[in-house]
Amino acid sequence: MERLPRPGFGRYATLALIALPLLTGAAHATPGPNASPQATEAPDAELQKKIDTFLGHARRGSAVIRPQAADRLVGLGEPAARRILEVAGETNEQLALLGTNLVEAFGAFENSESGTKLRQRLWPALEDSEFPWRPAAARGLSLHPQPSEKELFVRYLEDPIAPVRLAALDALYTLTEGAEGAARQSYLQHAVARLSDENDIVRREAALQLHARGHGYALLWLLEDMRRDDAFFGVPFGKMARYDAMRALMDRGIDLGEYNPELPPDTNLNRAGVAALEKRVREAAAKSEAQLPESERGLLVDGPAPIAQAAPPIQNAVIGLQLKSCRRGDYYLRWTADDVLVVGYGNPVRIQLATGTTDALVKAGKEAQAPLEDQVFWGRAGCDMEGYFLPRQDASNPSPLNLILAKNEEPMEGLRPAVLSEFGAKLCASIPSDQELSQSDPRTRELAKRVRAAFASIGGPVVH
Amino acid sequence: MPLYILIVLLGGILAAPSLLMDTTKSVGEMALKAYERGPKPGGGGDAIEVSILALKNVNYRRGRALPKWVQELDGKRVSLWGYMAIGTLEGRESFELVPESCECGRSKINHFVDVTLTKGRTKYIPGRITLEGVFHASEEETDGFITSLYRLRTPELPR
Numbered sequence: 001m002e003r004l005p006r007p008g009f010g011r012y013a014t015l016a017l018i019a020l021p022l023l024t025g026a027a028h029a030t031p032g033p034n035a036s037p038q039a040t041e042a043p044d045a046e047l048q049k050k051i052d053t054f055l056g057h058a059r060r061g062s063a064v065i066r067p068q069a070a071d072r073l074v075g076l077g078e079p080a081a082r083r084i085l086e087v088a089g090e091t092n093e094q095l096a097l098l099g100t101n102l103v104e105a106f107g108a109f110e111n112s113e114s115g116t117k118l119r120q121r122l123w124p125a126l127e128d129s130e131f132p133w134r135p136a137a138a139r140g141l142s143l144h145p146q147p148s149e150k151e152l153f154v155r156y157l158e159d160p161i162a163p164v165r166l167a168a169l170d171a172l173y174t175l176t177e178g179a180e181g182a183a184r185q186s187y188l189q190h191a192v193a194r195l196s197d198e199n200d201i202v203r204r205e206a207a208l209q210l211h212a213r214g215h216g217y218a219l220l221w222l223l224e225d226m227r228r229d230d231a232f233f234g235v236p237f238g239k240m241a242r243y244d245a246m247r248a249l250m251d252r253g254i255d256l257g258e259y260n261p262e263l264p265p266d267t268n269l270n271r272a273g274v275a276a277l278e279k280r281v282r283e284a285a286a287k288s289e290a291q292l293p294e295s296e297r298g299l300l301v302d303g304p305a306p307i308a309q310a311a312p313p314i315q316n317a318v319i320g321l322q323l324k325s326c327r328r329g330d331y332y333l334r335w336t337a338d339d340v341l342v343v344g345y346g347n348p349v350r351i352q353l354a355t356g357t358t359d360a361l362v363k364a365g366k367e368a369q370a371p372l373e374d375q376v377f378w379g380r381a382g383c384d385m386e387g388y389f390l391p392r393q394d395a396s397n398p399s400p401l402n403l404i405l406a407k408n409e410e411p412m413e414g415l416r417p418a419v420l421s422e423f424g425a426k427l428c429a430s431i432p433s434d435q436e437l438s439q440s441d442p443r444t445r446e447l448a449k450r451v452r453a454a455f456a457s458i459g460g461p462v463v464h
Numbered sequence: 465m466p467l468y469i470l471i472v473l474l475g476g477i478l479a480a481p482s483l484l485m486d487t488t489k490s491v492g493e494m495a496l497k498a499y500e501r502g503p504k505p506g507g508g509g510d511a512i513e514v515s516i517l518a519l520k521n522v523n524y525r526r527g528r529a530l531p532k533w534v535q536e537l538d539g540k541r542v543s544l545w546g547y548m549a550i551g552t553l554e555g556r557e558s559f560e561l562v563p564e565s566c567e568c569g570r571s572k573i574n575h576f577v578d579v580t581l582t583k584g585r586t587k588y589i590p591g592r593i594t595l596e597g598v599f600h601a602s603e604e605e606t607d608g609f610i611t612s613l614y615r616l617r618t619p620e621l622p623r
Contacts, residue, residue: 061609064571064573064609064612065611068609068610234592235564235565239517240564243518243520244521246521247521247523251523261517262515262518322566324566376589376590377550377588377590380551381549381550381551382551385565402590402591406551406566
């Protein structure tokens, strides 16, 4: 007779330990026959005080404390959800004042009346393109996605903000857990499309999800990241991708042999390491494919499309622009000495510009520096940022001058100096028109328009 | 009631090992195994060159011991590259060193090194910097919240 697995003794003990706070909490909440009225009110007042303290930390604490405080509120359940509902106001503007961590926590409350109401506030927030915490709203919604929300999540797979796309993909993955037939096919179609996302984090997540659904070849996307060595003005995106891919593979118990993410991918050690790993991945994938429905076989066998492939680093960029907008998404643009506009990172798009374009921008960039004197930063920390990389006026210093403007979700009048607005306008003007750019690549679709919109959402419109 | 207390205490004692012992593979340890195979040229002196990305990739969970390789760095002289977190105020004693200049409001506990300047004061530098100093790794707590995991004491910012 087949024996059912028995839970280990430790599990019962763990349950007993988990029950401890619940039981003691229940004991506290149940007044004895001789309890005074003050004694019955005291725990409530104490709890309320605790909730308000955590609320304060979650809204105004340091960046590292805010998520911890939000987690504590979720742990307190319905009373905390009720209090948050009271302070959340009625509009998205009022909701935004709670900050990104509390908004995300709205989706984490479970099985409570107020928790459900909090979660209901997230969809209108996500649908509002001016709401500054859309990624947090999307992440909150993805924690406990509802079957009725499937089509809504599908819509957000094309959102301009990568973390929103990522959350939508996560939600769809959860919603199709154990699904077969059309539901599984539909999910696979969406996940495969995200393997060509312009954002590498979204691509990796799609690959890992597909791997978990039996598509072993999806790991080739992570191996490609292990071959990356790209950087954006010193920010080692390639190395970051190597670490992320390595960690994801190790989390799945995959032995990486001698591979070392700290070393460049073209070292003998890493080249051989990834080659050996690819051989093992392909062998395992070929076997696992046999378990898949026939219609799904061979779906990923060709490996990553160009957008997800490792590419040689860009060596001769002389001007850079990095825009990170909490409402309009992120942009990474470089202008090279030989008049190429480079869009994105990883394997970026290269667009040939008219001869002399970069020289003219270098001249404008140098002229913009004089009125700024030595100031390199404007604004305050937040989710909006403009970063400029310019050749210095002093040619003896070869390292680029890095200027940064930043702000939080609130508008900030006069954030950008006029000279940088003029320079920003010149950068935008150098971006070729939609007729000249490929509309099939997500990175170049309506590029100039989107870059101008990102500028406008951070430091205001750039003068043209 | 005494029986209830006894059951709960017994449960707690028996459960503790299963909760505290984590037998899963530590990504941090494996990362360092790979990391240690690479060159460690040092930061000009006898400092150990540590990758901020390796520190960031530690699989951190509150209350759980840090990987051995991180623990072994505690109290050692190290060299680290990174960026001053955007919004670092001028004239302060400390700032956060992060792998990318814009963590943009999302600061995970293992994603930054809390740097204390023992002689100088902060002046925001937007580009990548390399610092050398004495490293400490442990959970630092204020009012029940973890405020830092990695700390570095260094005299001043690079010129």
